[in-house]
Amino acid sequence: MTEQATPSPEAIKAWARLMRVSRQLIEHAEEALKEGGLPPLAWYDVLHELAEVGEGGLRPFQLIERTLFAQYNISRLLARLEADGLVEKLPVADDGRGQTIRITAKGRDTRRRMWSVYGRSIAELVGAKLSVDQLNMVSALLGRLRHPPASD
Amino acid sequence: MTEQATPSPEAIKAWARLMRVSRQLIEHAEEALKEGGLPPLAWYDVLHELAEVGEGGLRPFQLIERTLFAQYNISRLLARLEADGLVEKLPVADDGRGQTIRITAKGRDTRRRMWSVYGRSIAELVGAKLSVDQLNMVSALLGRLRHPPASD
DNA sequence: TCTATATAGATGCAATTGCATTAACTCTGG
DNA sequence: CCAGAGTTAATGCAATTGCATCTATATAGA
Numbered sequence: 001m002t003e004q005a006t007p008s009p010e011a012i013k014a015w016a017r018l019m020r021v022s023r024q025l026i027e028h029a030e031e032a033l034k035e036g037g038l039p040p041l042a043w044y045d046v047l048h049e050l051a052e053v054g055e056g057g058l059r060p061f062q063l064i065e066r067t068l069f070a071q072y073n074i075s076r077l078l079a080r081l082e083a084d085g086l087v088e089k090l091p092v093a094d095d096g097r098g099q100t101i102r103i104t105a106k107g108r109d110t111r112r113r114m115w116s117v118y119g120r121s122i123a124e125l126v127g128a129k130l131s132v133d134q135l136n137m138v139s140a141l142l143g144r145l146r147h148p149p150a151s152d
Numbered sequence: 153m154t155e156q157a158t159p160s161p162e163a164i165k166a167w168a169r170l171m172r173v174s175r176q177l178i179e180h181a182e183e184a185l186k187e188g189g190l191p192p193l194a195w196y197d198v199l200h201e202l203a204e205v206g207e208g209g210l211r212p213f214q215l216i217e218r219t220l221f222a223q224y225n226i227s228r229l230l231a232r233l234e235a236d237g238l239v240e241k242l243p244v245a246d247d248g249r250g251q252t253i254r255i256t257a258k259g260r261d262t263r264r265r266m267w268s269v270y271g272r273s274i275a276e277l278v279g280a281k282l283s284v285d286q287l288n289m290v291s292a293l294l295g296r297l298r299h300p301p302a303s304d
Numbered sequence: 305t306c307t308a309t310a311t312a313g314a315t316g317c318a319a320t321t322g323c324a325t326t327a328a329c330t331c332t333g334g
Numbered sequence: 335c336c337a338g339a340g341t342t343a344a345t346g347c348a349a350t351t352g353c354a355t356c357t358a359t360a361t362a363g364a
Contacts, residue, residue, distance in 0.1 A: 005272050010287040011279030012271075015177075017294040017302075018278075022174035023220050024299060025167075061312065068175055073351070075314055097312045097359045119164075120157050126170075127163030129296050135162040138293050142169040144281050147176055150169075213342065225321070227344055249329045249342045 029121040036117045039110070042069070042077060043086075044118055047111040050087060050103035057090065057102035086110055181273040188269045191262070194221070194229060195238075196270055199263040202239060202255035209242065209254035238262055 007015070030041055045067045050058060058066075064074050078101060081087045086107035092098045103111070130138065143150030159167070182193055197219045202210060210218075216226050230253060233239045238259035244250040255263070282290065295302030 005268075005275060007271055007275035007279040008284065008287070010284045010291070011274055011282075014282070014287040014290045014294070015274045015278050017291050017298070018170075018174055018177065020220065021294045021297050022170055025170065025297065027220070059312085068172065068179070070352075071313075072315080072353085075312095076350080079314090095312080095360075097357095099313080116157075119159050122163055122167045123157060123159035126167050126297060127159040129301070130163075130166070130293065132160065132162050134293055134296075135160070135166040137289065138166045139162070139169050141282065141286055141290050141293075142166070142173045144286075145173050145177065145278060146169070147180075149281070211342085222322075223343075224323085224345080228320080231344090247330075247342080249327095251343080 025121075025125050028125060029118060032117050032121050033114060036113075038114050038117060041118070043081065044111065044114045045069075046074075046077060046081065047086065047103060047107055047114070050101060051108055051111050055102065057100040059092070059098055059100060061098075063101065081107070177273075177277050180277060181270060184269050184273050185266060188265075190266050190269060193270070194225075195233065196263065196266045197221075198226075198229060198233065199238065199255060199259055199266070202253060203260055203263050207254065209252040211244065211250055211252060213250075215253065233259070236262075 026041065033040060033044075046063060049063060049066050060074050060078060061071075063069070063078075064071055067074070069077065078087060078089070082089055084106075085104060087101050087103055090100045090102060092100050126135070140150075140152065143152060178193065185192060185196075198215060201215060201218050212226050212230060213223075215221070215230075216223055219226070221229065230239060230241070234241055236258075237256060239253050239255055242252045242254060244252050278287070292302075292304065295304060
């Protein structure tokens, strides 16, 4: 656990597992969405954040903070979402540079349909593989790898 | 732990942590490599596999199995690696379609230099955050999420 | 107020990825 | 031996990502 230039075998193994498993899970979920004729995971992430905050919406830079997507990525993703009528861009009164992004009814509907597929993937790939205690253990351990570390 | 269409809150949280943490770690490692003027992680994955098997080399389809990259992705990645002189493509005697990919001396050197940066990231981001027992716990839990599940 | 600096978001262009297809070869059954 | 099916790898083209830069507005300081 001490800082080293060369990681311990245990650290390497944990890292390798994390890389491989996350890639596999993402690929599976992405594939399930595609099979359902639904948009990719990235769209879900944004729609989810927007659905959670409701009518107030979010500024693009807030979405960047929450989703970890790059600025140019969000900019273009929002353009696509808007083109599909899933979100709307509103000017913001006290800052002429900015805009507020709000999810539309169609956006909520799409998010719901995505969740029915995405949620099933989560249930199958994670929920069905570990007990509740084990899931909590995973969350806690991964929480310590997060930046900033999670307390729980 | 029973199969459900809607995942438990614990499963959702574990999934969310996994997605976020893996993204963050990859981003950090990728950034460190870039700052060192080194190629991206994907190159390391391939060079690592090739370095491990030695002079015998690997067929592209074997790299696909090991790295989980898509076929077209490997095909083009190998073209770039070859263009940089990091690997060489050899015809394979008993299968006229195929080729064997072998890492070159320059490839080994690049891999080593990448590891000096990549390894440090692993040590800092994972090794320094959890005890050996915790690292083993992470590996074991994630191993059960893998497909096929790992035994250890 | 005016200038310099910082922040919000968009965009041109190059590199990469994803999708579908293709080319070349191998294998199997008749 | 041959036709058909399968496997291995490459590639044309569209979509996305990454990088650097740009525009517009806001804010701080002289």
